[in-house]
Amino acid sequence: MAGPQRSGRGAGPQRSGREAGPERSGRGAGPQRSGRGSGPAVGTGNTLARHTGLAAAVVAVGVGLSYALPSSRLFGFSQFVAYLAAVAGLTVLIGLSGQLSIGHAGLMAVGGYAMALTQNLLYDQGFTVAPAPGTSRVFAAVAEPTAAPWTLPISLLAGVLAALAVGGVLALATAALRGPYLAGLTLAFGLVVVPASAVISPLRGEQGLRVRVPRMPDGLGPAVGETRWRAWVALVATAVVLLLLANLVRGRLGRNLRAVRDDEVAAALCGIPVARTRVLAFVVSAGTAGMAGGVYVYLTSTVLPGYFGLSLSLFLLVAVVLGGSGGLAGAAWGTLFIVAVPIATTEVVGGLHVGPVLAARLAGNLPLALLGLALVVVALARLRDHAAVRRFVGRRRGEVSEARDDTGSARPAHGIRQ
Numbered sequence: 001m002a003g004p005q006r007s008g009r010g011a012g013p014q015r016s017g018r019e020a021g022p023e024r025s026g027r028g029a030g031p032q033r034s035g036r037g038s039g040p041a042v043g044t045g046n047t048l049a050r051h052t053g054l055a056a057a058v059v060a061v062g063v064g065l066s067y068a069l070p071s072s073r074l075f076g077f078s079q080f081v082a083y084l085a086a087v088a089g090l091t092v093l094i095g096l097s098g099q100l101s102i103g104h105a106g107l108m109a110v111g112g113y114a115m116a117l118t119q120n121l122l123y124d125q126g127f128t129v130a131p132a133p134g135t136s137r138v139f140a141a142v143a144e145p146t147a148a149p150w151t152l153p154i155s156l157l158a159g160v161l162a163a164l165a166v167g168g169v170l171a172l173a174t175a176a177l178r179g180p181y182l183a184g185l186t187l188a189f190g191l192v193v194v195p196a197s198a199v200i201s202p203l204r205g206e207q208g209l210r211v212r213v214p215r216m217p218d219g220l221g222p223a224v225g226e227t228r229w230r231a232w233v234a235l236v237a238t239a240v241v242l243l244l245l246a247n248l249v250r251g252r253l254g255r256n257l258r259a260v261r262d263d264e265v266a267a268a269l270c271g272i273p274v275a276r277t278r279v280l281a282f283v284v285s286a287g288t289a290g291m292a293g294g295v296y297v298y299l300t301s302t303v304l305p306g307y308f309g310l311s312l313s314l315f316l317l318v319a320v321v322l323g324g325s326g327g328l329a330g331a332a333w334g335t336l337f338i339v340a341v342p343i344a345t346t347e348v349v350g351g352l353h354v355g356p357v358l359a360a361r362l363a364g365n366l367p368l369a370l371l372g373l374a375l376v377v378v379a380l381a382r383l384r385d386h387a388a389v390r391r392f393v394g395r396r397r398g399e400v401s402e403a404r405d406d407t408g409s410a411r412p413a414h415g416i417r418q
Helices: 039-068 071-096 104-124 151-173 179-199 226-250 252-262 264-269 274-300 310-323 328-351 356-407
Strands: none
Touching: 039 071, 039 226, 071 104, 071 226, 071 252, 071 274, 071 310, 071 328, 104 151, 104 179, 104 274, 104 310, 151 179, 151 274, 179 310, 226 252, 226 274, 226 328, 252 264, 252 274, 264 274, 310 328, 310 356, 328 356
16 A cells, blocks of 8 residues: 555556657657658659669660671561560560450551551651752652651650550450450450451551651761661660559559459458559550550551461460560560571571472461470479479478477467467
8 A cells, every 4th residue: 555656557757658758659759750751752763763774774785786686687686676565565464463465466556557657647748858868869769758757756656545545445345354254355356456457448458558657867877777777766665665664563553463463352452443453454565565566567667467467466475474474574585585486497497498388388387386385385394393382382291290290299379378
């Protein structure tokens, strides 16, 4: 009953640290605020700066490779750069959101035709530049005016917007589909686009369109060349796509995509809009495919329905599988494989002493056979890795069971007495 010996709960001077003013925790104290409030802004700025530096490095390396490669390989290099934009977007779609698309060649066709129509429309409106000084009158095709340089970004943007619109409609139509049902609908879309482009009269059917693209700046001279200059333009466009995708993957959208891919129910309980996230992922991937189609049309100066057939959709899917769906770096390796295999097989078939009919059949079917074989090998290797992991986990569980048998009983849980 003595007064001085009161318990600490009721004593005034012995207040807990939560109530004490000088000993408040850092969460409530003003000067000792955690860096959580200011961290994201700094981190986002650092991430953007790092990704911008990497994109500039990619362009610099690509420019160096354009000089290191022989002239006969420049178009193959440009083709690799154009396809990389589509494969990167498809990697994000499959790897992060878990949506399987087999019709991305159709979205590339939408972007390519939209780019071609816009470019020719601007050319017909008189947005041209005069022929290069000193052009001989003998070569009338060379002496024709060419499109103004500023028309190319506008036409590429038109191709991206058209692919975004079509991709948005397709994403809304497939928002409730999963797995093979989604893959089947996208496959049907890819199969419809090519025949539709062949029968629409403004697209000139199987003959295709000649696209009035800008020429290389006159001040660069023969040291660069038209093919190398177009490869540089493709490099810049693809670097912009990779920069945007890298920032999206590292941002809130990337986190939402991973959450939706892993568990849609848990993501919805956390407040993530599952349907909107899936639609947004498909739309972003469609935009990258539209950019890839527009860049490819710029490289060839023509657009044909055969450019965007079913085989291209399968090639893009194989590139994602071979490169791994975990990151954008794997997209580059997968794209390199699907571009190098047809070139290598064409050269090998050309060295064989076979008839022209058999050579044409081999050149058309051998790349598909090799890519399919590579796909099977990669699938078997991954299954073997999973089996090895399961065996390792089983061994570990067996060792734990043996240890428990030796000790007699399992160790009691923390805080519970037996």
